[in-house]
Amino acid sequence: MCFEIHSKLLEDCLQLGQLQLCKVLLMNDSRFPWIILVPRIADLCDFHELPHENRQDLFNEIETVSRTLERLFDVDKFNVAALGNQVSQLHIHIIARSKSDCAWPGPVWSTGKTIPYSKEMQDKLVEQLRQSIEDLTY
Numbered sequence: 001m002c003f004e005i006h007s008k009l010l011e012d013c014l015q016l017g018q019l020q021l022c023k024v025l026l027m028n029d030s031r032f033p034w035i036i037l038v039p040r041i042a043d044l045c046d047f048h049e050l051p052h053e054n055r056q057d058l059f060n061e062i063e064t065v066s067r068t069l070e071r072l073f074d075v076d077k078f079n080v081a082a083l084g085n086q087v088s089q090l091h092i093h094i095i096a097r098s099k100s101d102c103a104w105p106g107p108v109w110s111t112g113k114t115i116p117y118s119k120e121m122q123d124k125l126v127e128q129l130r131q132s133i134e135d136l137t138y
Contacts, residue, residue: 001042006089009036014122016129017138019064021057022092024136026129029114030121032103033073033096035065035129044090047082062094068132069096079108 005023013025013036021041027034039058044050050058066078079095095108103111117125130138 003040003042005038006087006091008087009038009089009091014117014126015138016126016133017136019061019133019135019137021054022061024065024133026126027093028116028122030117031112031115032101032108033069033075034108035069035094037061037065037092037094039090045084045088046090050090058092062092064134065094066096068129068134069094072128072132074098074100076104 005025009025013027016024016026016035018024018040019037022037022039025036025038027036037058039050039054041050041054062080066080069075069078073096075096076099077097079093079097081093081095082090083093084090097104097108099105101108116122130136
């Protein structure tokens with residue numbers, strides 16, 4: 001079977017590009033700097049299904065994205081999670097949290113309404129992230 005990104009992720013996110021293992025998405029919610037990594041391997045649902053030879057790559061990519069967000073935003077804490085209750089495809093949320101964000105200290109899920117990026121901010125942030133995430137191709 002071919003790798004495809006789940007339709008819900010495509011609906012909710014902007015595509016930034018790809019790293020060695022993962023597609024890199026930006027959650028279209030301007031309240032939080034929020035990247036999603038999707039390993040480009042078909043039919044993965046959980047971490048334990050990821051082939052051993054790809055596990056270090058995934059953690060390296062989480063680190064790369066986290067360090068990039070840390071350089072670009074005021075970050076007090078990272079939330080890194082792979083929940084999968086609504087989208088079973090393995091994907092990893094990397095959310096840069098700030099004590100001043102609207103959900104702090106609670107979870108970002110089910111907190112208020114999503115506020116999509118304006119077209120201007122979307123273009124600016126996508127370009128900034130594409131230039132800043134090491135080894136990203138698009």
